[in-house]
Amino acid sequence: MSTGAIIVTGGGGGIGRAIAKRLHADGHTVVIADRDQAVAESAASAIGCDLELIDIGDEASVISGVKAVAARHGGLYGVVNNAGIHMQALVVETAVEDWDRIFSVNTRGTFLMSREAARIMAAQQSGQIVNIITKLGFGNPFSSAYLSSKNAIWGLTQCLAIEMASSGVRVNAIAPGHVGPGTGMEKAFRAKAEKLGKSWDDFEADVVATIPLHRWCTPEDVAGGVSWLMGPDTSFVTGELINITGGFQAYASTPSADSVRAAAQRGPTK
Template sequence: MTNNKVAIITGSASGIGRAIATRLHHDGAKVVIADINLAAAQKTANELNGLALETDVTNSESVENMIAAAKEEYGSIDILVNNAGIHIQKLVVDLTDEDWDAIQNTNSRGVFYTSRAAAKIMMRQDSGRIINIITRLGGNPFSSAYMASKSAIWGFTQCLALELAPYNVTVNAVAPGHIGPGTGMTKWFEAKAEALGQDWQTFEKNVLSSIPLGRWCSLEDVGAAVSFLASDEASFITSETINVTGGWSSYGATPKKEVFE
């Protein structure tokens, strides 16, 4: 049960993070909506009777202030869900240094900052849950920087799980599959289809045919996996990943070959 437990979810004003916050709220948790967009965070927090805190996960001081504010408001931090992330779709040869750094700073460095701050509190409590949102979408063209950042988080998850095990703090990951259209991901997938030289109908058909369960991953699917790992029922699970992919393995598609003149 997560009843009355305090759950911080980063990047939770919208999308996957919002769905996770909604599920944990329904489970009885007190949710902290930590997001760089304070207005959107406040809207979500109002709907979930939670606390909105403006947070830039790329800034350690911002993260430390958020963790301290949540602790002061509720007295403990029981669950941390590291969801905040960005994705820039480019081929490796087109990525700039700034693109690479932006993705690593938000996705992997952000997880380090939030986990470090929350872990200090959880160690003193002798309890806690840290759940990192990664990805199963390896072998994915136009996503090298994103995949590198998420792979880093998975390695970090395994190490941190061992470091915090003596304190009864579990550290796990959830790897969503293809989040379907109508969930805030539509533009992302349309751009992917265009980059692969496919119209939307062809792209969707190809994606769904590569998923053994034959449908898109829903936001609720991801929320359910996080809910389980945050619960007492998952108290003996650590250093693991739950793949919420419907059995997906790869696109089986490559970008068009560039013709050099």
């Protein structure tokens, strides 16, 4: 379908793997980018796509990796900035080293990938970048570093969309809803349940109750949104945020203030 390849960062598992699988099924040339060779090789073999070892936290790795993919596949059709990490901690519990680590991967890594892709796409006069961020417009306890890093990516998305429009490059973002069981985010949610003093079953029931469609968001739900943005019907879509939240964004709810207060009073968890 496409000229050039689509790079999917963090494509070895979870949401990234679902995105890579869907785009490959759509007929695109897909390259899984991951720093874990074994994970990347397993996913690429299962899907039938290419891979490139890229550590998005390392500038030299990003520069060389993006250039290598473009050279190998005759350009870049797109980049999906999906790779990211999470942590669960109150602001008063958060060490600056942990804050910097989250921003280094989530925000700086997305910036580096976007910058290098944009340079190649500007020369091509075509291309698209999709950033996987998070639900915007509200806070969430224990998630200050993660939410801040993802909100920053939304700002980057808007700026880059404006800057690259004259080069025929489109830049958009997708905000998934609660993606939990069976993905890397399940660990983060289980940690939050523990901090709130809830069993996993009770916590899961509370989460699902806040979603009008009454189920978790799946990696395949997110992949469907990326597929649409990378498809032929979005030539006039740039600088946009696509919410895939099952209605949560229209009916946002967070743990009760009493639950958060109780967790804070218990102090840091080990």
